[in-house]
Each structure stands twice: as C-alpha cells, then as structure tokens.
Amino acid sequence: MRRTSRIIRARRSSGTPAATATPRTRRAVRAGAAVVAGVLAVSLTACGGDDGGGKDETGGGADETASTLTLPRLDGQSLEVAAVWTGTEQANFKKVLAEFEQRTGAKVTFVPAQDPIINFLGSKIAGGAPPDVALLPQPGAVKQAVEKGWAKPLGAEARAELTKNYSQGWQDIGSVDGTPYGVYYKAANKSLIWYNAQVFENAGASEPKTWKDLLTTAQTVYDSGVTPFSVGGADGWTLTDWFENVYLSQAGPEKYDRLAAHEIKWTDPSVKDALTTLAEVWGKADYLAGGPDGALQTEFPASVTQTFTGGDQPKAGMVYEGDFVQVNIGETEAKVGTDAKVFPFPAVGDSPPVVSGGDAAVILEDSKAAQALATFLASPDAAGIQAKLGGYLSPNKNVPNSAYPNAVQQKMAKALVDAGDDFRFDMSDQAPQAFGGTPGKGEWKALQDFLKNPKDIAGTQRQLEADAAAAYGN
Known part of the structure; x- marks a missing residue:
C-alpha cells in the first residue's frame, strides 16, 4: 500500500504537480497546520483507551440517512x-x-497495480488494455495522466457529488488547470506514531509532545528491554514520510512548500537540519528493530505487525505511520485503543506537523459506467461502506462519523473533516514520480542509503539534489 492524501503549492514548470490549487486554497493552506494539529492532539488524547464503536458523541460528518444517490442501470x-x-x-x-x-x-474487476503506477498504466495503455479507472496515489501522477492524454474529465454527475461532499481544497487537488479529473476517495493522516500500550506501561513511558520528549520516551522503552522503533525501511515511502514530518515541523510550512516545488535545493541548510534531527533516531542502531540492516529488509506491513505481536515483548515498542496502520494491526491480536494506542507526531519546531496523503480515482476509459463509478466513489455511500471496515479515512465531509468502527478512528476522521483546507500534502507525492515515487530511485533510495549511514548528511543532500534536479528538469 502507499499512503497514503493534500493541498499542493503550484509548481511553475511542467512534469510536476500542476498549479491546481486556487489562490484562496493556497492562502488557507499557508495559514498553517497548527489548528489541525491542536484538534488532532486533543482528539487522540481524548480517546486514549477506548476501542469501542457505536455512535460518536463528538459530532462531525452527517447524520446517517437513506441514500439519495441515483445510479444508472x-x-x-x-x-x-x-x-x-x-x-x-x-x-x-x-x-x-x-x-x-x-x-x-x-461487472467490476479489480486490477492489482505496482508502484510507480504511472509506469504500470503506461504499459497497459501501450498494450491496448488500460483499466477504465485508476486510483492514483500522487497529485503528480494525476497531472502526468492528464499531460499524457490518458485521464478524462469528470462528468456533470461526478462533479456535482464533489461539490456537495468535498471541501474546495480537496476538489482543487484533483483538478488540473481548473478541470476536475480526480475524486479523492481515500485520505490519510500521516502524522501519527502508534505504540504497544503494554510496553509503555511496563516501561513507565509516557506519550511525548515534542521531539526531545520522543527521544526520552525511546530511551525509557530501551531501558526496559524493548527496542524503541520498528521502521519499514524496505519501502522507501515510509522514510520520506519520516523526513516530511520532521521537515514541516522544523523548517515550517513556507519552506516545506518551496522544497516540495523544488524552489529551494536539497542542499539547503534546512534539509541538513532535518536530516541531523532524523539521525538522532536512525543513527542509533539499538533503537531500530533489527538495526539499520534489519529495518531495510522490513516491509511496511511487517513493521506494524512486529510491534503488536509478542505481547509485552514485541520486536519494537513504536511504529511511525498513518491512520492506515490500523489495517495491519487488525492482522494481529492487538485491539486499537487498548493494546495499540497512538499519539500525534511530536513537534520538532514550534508546532506539530500535519501531513496528509490520498488516492484519487481517475477515469482512463470514458464511458457511462466509468463516470457512474466515479460518481459513486465521490458519494458518502461508497466511503461509508469502507469506513465501517476500519483502516480508512475519507475526506468526504458527509460520511457519518458514526460509520467509523472505533473512537480512535472517529476522532481522526472528525479532525480531518474539521481541518477543511488547512493541511500539507505529502511532499514526495507532489514530486515527479522519478524522484518521489519510484522504488530504488530518487528520494526513496537516497533516504534508504541515509538510514544505512546516517552520518553522511552532506552526501545524502548532494544525492537528493542531483536526483531532484534531474526529475524536475531544473
């Protein structure tokens, strides 16, 4: 899986995410993530040990009512x-x-795709057998699909559902040059750290609020005999997510936007600062399950399950990633809200970071059926089905909050909807896929190399800048 969904700062040249955000949207985003972080922090703390489902008492979303969506036969x-x-x-x-x-x-057939999905789709299209609809996990991929002439605009019915159910920011990020192409069916809050509650209790560890607190908590867990962190380093996107949270909180939203657009270089001192901060965790081999080599051989799903398998003696006490971690926790005996708890990614600078991601449904083969599916995916009817199954968040503001299966997820969903347009989209997902979305290349590979050798900060910066310059064409 890929993590996975927010507002884009426009890039001025081609081959990258388009200038899809309106000036109003960009102003809203630049207002900062502090409001969202505050809501999220309160929400997650408030639901500490509750894993129950049922009606949510905090509001958010719409009341559950009969569907009014009409689909054709x-x-x-x-x-x-x-x-x-x-x-x-x-x-x-x-x-x-x-x-x-x-x-x-x-009749609908699911076609498993591989990262980078643009390459996968290119081979399908070249072979004359493109899928009718694709879920694209990067704004840059949506723009590439439009530039290549693959993506087809959404019809009137799908646009009407978007207008009714999505904030302007979510509509903008699925558009290219003002034309709607993508329905953001799935969203992700990628600023969370999940922990084994029994490990924390045994160690006497507490949920940290700042990066300094996180290091103290990690040492406390380590001293209790459990390795602090599980890192899925075999999947490079998990490492870019680590970097983005540190960078957004430490360097601030304005620099985050500029680095995302490659308006500043990866050799900038702000990148050095973020890598130096990351090395405070990645540079301590005993803090990583299996050490750096083990982390680089651990795929994302295993990084989660090994944190919540083994009772109070798992392979690690904490794992960083988004709300979708719940899907993998569900493959263990741990229960979200009791055995598996979560806290917001700690503040490195003045404010905690709020990084989002998401997947947009894009039509490749225009037809009445494809347009109907896009309309369905833009409705609360579709999102409500998957919400009940867990491990999923929707940016659709009319999904009933009570549809989510436990208090933890209800609070995260409410925070996402309440945030409106105030968030930052995953930086690597805004980049050209050659830099930010290809296994074994670009940012993914450079950060995997950095995980293996966290002392080489300057070399990592040079490699990141060389790869970025080639991908962005500047």
Missing part, C-alpha cells in the same frame, strides 16, 4: 479498476465495488 457492462492496494485494504475496497455492482448490474 449498467447491466452487461464491465469495468476494470486498478490500484496499488493489497491485502485487507484491497479486500475492503472490493466490497465497495461489489455494492456498485449490486446497484448498477455492472
């Missing part, structure tokens, strides 16, 4: 939908597709 028609989702995430999305089949009579 599509008997005899078939669709292919491609996404990089695997495991439980894929299985849950197939249940959404099954509901679409039941309502319309269409």
Whole structure:
C-alpha cells in the first residue's frame, strides 16, 4: 500500500504537480497546520483507551440517512479498476465495488497495480488494455495522466457529488488547470506514531509532545528491554514520510512548500537540519528493530505487525505511520485503543506537523459506467461502506462519523473533516514520480542509503539534489 492524501503549492514548470490549487486554497493552506494539529492532539488524547464503536458523541460528518444517490442501470457492462492496494485494504475496497455492482448490474474487476503506477498504466495503455479507472496515489501522477492524454474529465454527475461532499481544497487537488479529473476517495493522516500500550506501561513511558520528549520516551522503552522503533525501511515511502514530518515541523510550512516545488535545493541548510534531527533516531542502531540492516529488509506491513505481536515483548515498542496502520494491526491480536494506542507526531519546531496523503480515482476509459463509478466513489455511500471496515479515512465531509468502527478512528476522521483546507500534502507525492515515487530511485533510495549511514548528511543532500534536479528538469 502507499499512503497514503493534500493541498499542493503550484509548481511553475511542467512534469510536476500542476498549479491546481486556487489562490484562496493556497492562502488557507499557508495559514498553517497548527489548528489541525491542536484538534488532532486533543482528539487522540481524548480517546486514549477506548476501542469501542457505536455512535460518536463528538459530532462531525452527517447524520446517517437513506441514500439519495441515483445510479444508472449498467447491466452487461464491465469495468476494470486498478490500484496499488493489497491485502485487507484491497479486500475492503472490493466490497465497495461489489455494492456498485449490486446497484448498477455492472461487472467490476479489480486490477492489482505496482508502484510507480504511472509506469504500470503506461504499459497497459501501450498494450491496448488500460483499466477504465485508476486510483492514483500522487497529485503528480494525476497531472502526468492528464499531460499524457490518458485521464478524462469528470462528468456533470461526478462533479456535482464533489461539490456537495468535498471541501474546495480537496476538489482543487484533483483538478488540473481548473478541470476536475480526480475524486479523492481515500485520505490519510500521516502524522501519527502508534505504540504497544503494554510496553509503555511496563516501561513507565509516557506519550511525548515534542521531539526531545520522543527521544526520552525511546530511551525509557530501551531501558526496559524493548527496542524503541520498528521502521519499514524496505519501502522507501515510509522514510520520506519520516523526513516530511520532521521537515514541516522544523523548517515550517513556507519552506516545506518551496522544497516540495523544488524552489529551494536539497542542499539547503534546512534539509541538513532535518536530516541531523532524523539521525538522532536512525543513527542509533539499538533503537531500530533489527538495526539499520534489519529495518531495510522490513516491509511496511511487517513493521506494524512486529510491534503488536509478542505481547509485552514485541520486536519494537513504536511504529511511525498513518491512520492506515490500523489495517495491519487488525492482522494481529492487538485491539486499537487498548493494546495499540497512538499519539500525534511530536513537534520538532514550534508546532506539530500535519501531513496528509490520498488516492484519487481517475477515469482512463470514458464511458457511462466509468463516470457512474466515479460518481459513486465521490458519494458518502461508497466511503461509508469502507469506513465501517476500519483502516480508512475519507475526506468526504458527509460520511457519518458514526460509520467509523472505533473512537480512535472517529476522532481522526472528525479532525480531518474539521481541518477543511488547512493541511500539507505529502511532499514526495507532489514530486515527479522519478524522484518521489519510484522504488530504488530518487528520494526513496537516497533516504534508504541515509538510514544505512546516517552520518553522511552532506552526501545524502548532494544525492537528493542531483536526483531532484534531474526529475524536475531544473
């Protein structure tokens, strides 16, 4: 899976995320993430030990009402939908597709894709067999699909659902030059650290609020006999997420926007500061499950399950990643809210970071059936189905908050909706895929090398800048 979904600062040249955000949206985003961070911090603290579902008492979302969405009959028609989702995430999305089949009579086939999905789609299109709809995990990929002439604009019905159910920022980020192409079906809060509650209790560790506190907590866990962190370094995107949270909090939102657009170089002192901060964790081999070599051989799903397997003696006490970690926790015996708890990514600078990601449904083969599916995915009907299954957040503001299965997820969903347009989109997802979204290349590879050798900060910066300059064309 890929993490996975926010507002883009426009890049001035081609080959990168388009200037899709309106001036109003950019002003809203530049207002900062502090408000969202505050809401999130209060929310997660408030739901500390509760893993129950049921009605949410905090508000947010719409009341559960009968569906008003009308879909056409599509008997005899078939669709292919491609996404990089695997495991439980894929299985849950197939249940959404099954509901679409039941309502319309269409036949929908899920096509497993690989990262980078643009390359996967390119080979499919070259072979004359593109999927009808693809879930693209980067704004840059949406723009590339438009530039290549693959993506088709959303029709009137899908646009009406977007207007009704999404904030302006979420509409803008799925648009290119003002034309809507993408429905952001899935969102992610990527500023969370999950922990084994029994490990913390045994160690006498507390939830940290600042980076300095996090280092103290890590040492406390280490002193209790448990390795502090599990890192899924085999998947380079997890490492870019670590960097982005540190950089956003430490350097601030304005520099974050400029680095995302490559308006400042990766050799900038602010990047050096962020890498130096990261090395305070990555540079301590005993803090990483399996050491650096072990982390580089650990894929994201395993980084989660090994944190919540083994009772109070797991391979690690904490794992960083987004709300979707819940899907993988569900593959263990741990229960979210009791055995598995979560706190916001600690503040490195003045404010805690709030980094988002997401996946947009884009039509590649225009048809009545493809447009109907995009309309369905833009509705609270579709998102509500997957919300109930857990491990999922929707930016759709009309999904009932009570649809989410536990108090932890209800609070995160409410924080996402309440945030409106005040957040930062995943930086690597804004970059050209050659830099920010390709296994074994660009930022993914440079940060994997840095995890292996955190002392080489200058060399890492030079490599990042060389790869970025080549990918951005400047």
